[in-house]
Amino acid sequence: MIKNSQAGSVILTGRQTEKNDDCACPDRAFILTFDFADGQENDCACPDTLVATTSSTGANARFHQVRELYREQIWDGFWLVLSPYAPHGPCVLSEEAWKRLQDFALPGPLSQPVDHILVEQNLLVPFNARSQVRLGKPETLTAWLHVTNACNLDCPYCYVRKSSASMSLETGLRAVENLFVQAQENGFSTVKLKYAGGESTLQFRLIRSIHARARQLAQATGLQLQGVVLSNGTTLRPADADWLLENNVRLMVSLDGVGRQHDLMRPTKDGGSSFAALSQAVDKLLLPRGIHPFASITISRWNVDGVAEAVRWALERELPVSLNFYRQTQSAPGDLALEETAIINGMLAAYAVFEEVLPTRPFLNGLLDRVQMDAHLQTCGVGMNYLVITHEGKLAQCQMHQEQSTASIADKDWLPVLNHGWIHNLPVDDKDECQVCLYRYRCSGGCPLETYRASGRWNAKNPNCQIYKALLPAALRLEGLRLLKANGYLH
Ligand code: SF4
Numbered sequence: 001m002i003k004n005s006q007a008g009s010v011i012l013t014g015r016q017t018e019k020n021d022d023c024a025c026p027d028r029a030f031i032l033t034f035d036f037a038d039g040q041e042n043d044c045a046c047p048d049t050l051v052a053t054t055s056s057t058g059a060n061a062r063f064h065q066v067r068e069l070y071r072e073q074i075w076d077g078f079w080l081v082l083s084p085y086a087p088h089g090p091c092v093l094s095e096e097a098w099k100r101l102q103d104f105a106l107p108g109p110l111s112q113p114v115d116h117i118l119v120e121q122n123l124l125v126p127f128n129a130r131s132q133v134r135l136g137k138p139e140t141l142t143a144w145l146h147v148t149n150a151c152n153l154d155c156p157y158c159y160v161r162k163s164s165a166s167m168s169l170e171t172g173l174r175a176v177e178n179l180f181v182q183a184q185e186n187g188f189s190t191v192k193l194k195y196a197g198g199e200s201t202l203q204f205r206l207i208r209s210i211h212a213r214a215r216q217l218a219q220a221t222g223l224q225l226q227g228v229v230l231s232n233g234t235t236l237r238p239a240d241a242d243w244l245l246e247n248n249v250r251l252m253v254s255l256d257g258v259g260r261q262h263d264l265m266r267p268t269k270d271g272g273s274s275f276a277a278l279s280q281a282v283d284k285l286l287l288p289r290g291i292h293p294f295a296s297i298t299i300s301r302w303n304v305d306g307v308a309e310a311v312r313w314a315l316e317r318e319l320p321v322s323l324n325f326y327r328q329t330q331s332a333p334g335d336l337a338l339e340e341t342a343i344i345n346g347m348l349a350a351y352a353v354f355e356e357v358l359p360t361r362p363f364l365n366g367l368l369d370r371v372q373m374d375a376h377l378q379t380c381g382v383g384m385n386y387l388v389i390t391h392e393g394k395l396a397q398c399q400m401h402q403e404q405s406t407a408s409i410a411d412k413d414w415l416p417v418l419n420h421g422w423i424h425n426l427p428v429d430d431k432d433e434c435q436v437c438l439y440r441y442r443c444s445g446g447c448p449l450e451t452y453r454a455s456g457r458w459n460a461k462n463p464n465c466q467i468y469k470a471l472l473p474a475a476l477r478l479e480g481l482r483l484l485k486a487n488g489y490l491h
């Protein structure tokens with residue numbers, strides 16, 4: 001039996017199986033799996049559907065349990081399991097399915113319906129064949145459009161060297177026109193625009209004009225169009241919220257705490273509060289219109305104690321949450337840097353709030369920095385399907401390195417330039433210390449820029465590796481509990 005939930009993204013794959021002994025079977029062998037189609041928004045760009053997991057079977061018809069297996073009994077009669085080669089993350093096995101998986105400690109043929117689901121999850125793999133993750137074809141070309149370099153806030157960790165300059169309409173239109181040409185020429189099916197800055201909503205009229213042109217281009221070319229506005233949420237007007245709704249453009253707001261904690265991280269230019277304006281916008285402008293913006297929380301040493309409270313504030317309003325780690329920049333104060341024990345404790349406190357509220361809508365992809373559950377080789381789309389267009393019409397690989405742009409929107413062919421840029425976004429299989437990590441196709445080694453900053457190497461593990469490894473079991477367990485609740489096994 002396969003049943004889709006009303007949310008459309010959770011799949012309950014339940015298979016009634018006969019036990020091959022004489023006893024009556026009080027349980028069913030079933031597996032709860034999850035499709036992460038409804039992605040989270042954050043500053044960076046996901047690597048898209050870049051990879052497929054494969055297990056080459058050859059002529060061999062015998063299967064065995066995958067050697068590296070993450071397992072935890074998360075509830076009486078339920079096991080959370082994750083194969084490194086799982087296509088979309090962990091799944092939950094009933095006791096019967098778990099026992100069936102154990103039957104394959106020794107190689108054997110597939111003989112029960114549940115066996116095929118275990119194979120789909122790469123929990124069972126062909127005997128004597130090598131499992132692998134390989135590159136797929138990216139579908140979405142994502143562009144960060146830096147519509148303004150100005151901002152009304154003065155966040156200490158901001159990586160933008162601000163000025164009063166903004167993108168001109170001419171540059172914006174030309175950028176988006178050329179972007180569609182690049183997307184067509186390089187076989188992408190979707191263009192995604194991230195309107196960013198500075199504070200992007202200070203240039204909302206420009207965003208509207210650019211997006212209107214993008215819609216025309218999408219219609220003319222047959223490409224899909226997605227849009228998201230990245231904002232601090234303090235300057236939104238009712239007409240802007242109406243426009244977002246009418247144009248199906250998403251909104252991501254930064255939330256770094258509640259009240260004073262948020263203000264410490266995100267003060268106004270004169271050192272005042274920005275939380276009041278943000279909460280007013282969420283409660284009075286957005287939620288009444290049915291807009292649930294993504295809440296992006298940047299975690300540093302300064303606000304780690306307040307992350308749990310911020311998560312509660314967001315979950316009470318049913319906002320999707322994305323927990324991101326502060327990235328060190330040359331201009332940011334050094335005492336913002338992450339301290340392992342404090343970060344782990346603060347994150348676990350935030351996870352406790354998730355467990356208490358336990359939303360049934362998917363949230364795992366937002367729980368741990370750049371960790372994503374769809375199997376992938378690279379942490380972000382840099383060098384493949386992501387680019388940044390500065391307010392001056394220059395092209396850069398990453399929003400944190402806008403000043404290192406070497407090309408411009410006037411160039412004929414953008415992608416080769418970007419593919420050979422300064423940032424080496426290596427596949428995780430090329431990172432020495434990551435090759436044997438159980439989580440390698442979920443974490444993929446973290447932000448390459450941060451890895452390089454910390455180690456001077458592109459092929460090293462991420463400086464947050466110990467934090468990722470400490471928190472991943474807790475994050476996976478939350479997903480297991482969510483799956484049980486979403487499918488009616490937990491109340
Ligand atoms: S950075 Fe650490 S957790 Fe991530 S893939 Fe590498 S070894 Fe694993």
Ligand code: SF4
Nearest residue numbers: 044380398447448449
């Ligand atoms: S290089 Fe790092 S900061 Fe830049 S897009 Fe990739 S993950 Fe994000």
